Amino acid sequence: MTALLELDQLGFAWPGQVELLDIPAFSLERNQSLFLKGPSGSGKTTLLGLIGGVQRAGRGTVRLLGEDLGALSASARDRFRVDHTGYIFQQFNLLPFLSVAENVALPCRFSRLRTERARERHGSVDQAAASLLTHLGLPAELFGRRAESLSIGQQQRVAAARALIGQPELVIADEPTSALDADSREAFLQLLFAECRAAGSSLLFVSHDQSLAPLFDRSLSLAELNRAARPAEA
Ligand SMILES: Nc1ncnc2c1ncn2[C@@H]1O[C@H](COP(=O)(O)OP(=O)(O)O)[C@@H](O)[C@H]1O
Numbered sequence: 001m002t003a004l005l006e007l008d009q010l011g012f013a014w015p016g017q018v019e020l021l022d023i024p025a026f027s028l029e030r031n032q033s034l035f036l037k038g039p040s041g042s043g044k045t046t047l048l049g050l051i052g053g054v055q056r057a058g059r060g061t062v063r064l065l066g067e068d069l070g071a072l073s074a075s076a077r078d079r080f081r082v083d084h085t086g087y088i089f090q091q092f093n094l095l096p097f098l099s100v101a102e103n104v105a106l107p108c109r110f111s112r113l114r115t116e117r118a119r120e121r122h123g124s125v126d127q128a129a130a131s132l133l134t135h136l137g138l139p140a141e142l143f144g145r146r147a148e149s150l151s152i153g154q155q156q157r158v159a160a161a162r163a164l165i166g167q168p169e170l171v172i173a174d175e176p177t178s179a180l181d182a183d184s185r186e187a188f189l190q191l192l193f194a195e196c197r198a199a200g201s202s203l204l205f206v207s208h209d210q211s212l213a214p215l216f217d218r219s220l221s222l223a224e225l226n227r228a229a230r231p232a233e234a
């Protein structure tokens with residue numbers, strides 16, 4: 001079977017800047033957790049944007065589930081992204097005025113596939129949201145609260161539940177633990193791993209914090225993949 005995610009001869013530069021990423025080859029298997037390390041400014045968020053289909057590669061291909069993202073129209077790429085990837089942003093990007101439960105259910109509003117999967121497994125989207133939030137350790141009395149009223153640690157759990165709902169094949173996490181202390185970081189990761197396993201999702205997690213690496217199936221430094229990395233990043 002082919003890998004879940006495959007990069008081939010990927011190149012990317014921001015306008016007016018030197019090439020930031022030059023990645024000859026990279027792949028991620030199904031049901032695998034991968035830790036990708038790199039210092040601030042090394043291109044981690046840019047790479048996740050290319051994999052998530054937010055940015056388009058300058059050259060080369062990003063293949064997710066065998067689909068060449070660069071060959072899709074912008075709207076087809078958006079649909080493909082919401083069907084198959086869950087994204088935990090560094091700042092979580094919750095919608096502040098929506099409730100916790102509404103934030104978690106959001107991907108299902110844009111993806112019939114994820115709605116169907118959530119219903120199949122939990123009966124309804126609302127029950128899927130509640131189940132994920134509970135497993136991630138959020139008390140039920142918070143589900144109806146506005147997202148902006150939660151602590152950072154609680155918002156992080158909401159962001160994780162939103163990424164996981166409807167079982168996307170790939171969960172992408174962009175330094176979601178940087179605001180937590182070491183103990184809460186590891187506890188959160190263990191919950192995230194358990195939920196990814198339950199959903200059958202692979203986890204691609206980037207961070208500058210090397211201490212988290214041993215918790216993952218596989219760990220890599222972006223500089224090992226990226227021929228455009230500056231020597232100081234190795
Ligand atoms: N939207 C953008 N427009 C122009 N340059 C950007 C943009 N986002 C990031 N960059 C540049 O790309 C480089 C890598 O940034 P980024 O991918 O955010 O790294 P990291 O996530 O590893 O900290 C930086 O030099 C940054 O200035």
Ligand SMILES: [Mg+2]
Nearest residue numbers: 044045046174
């Ligand atoms: Mg970043």
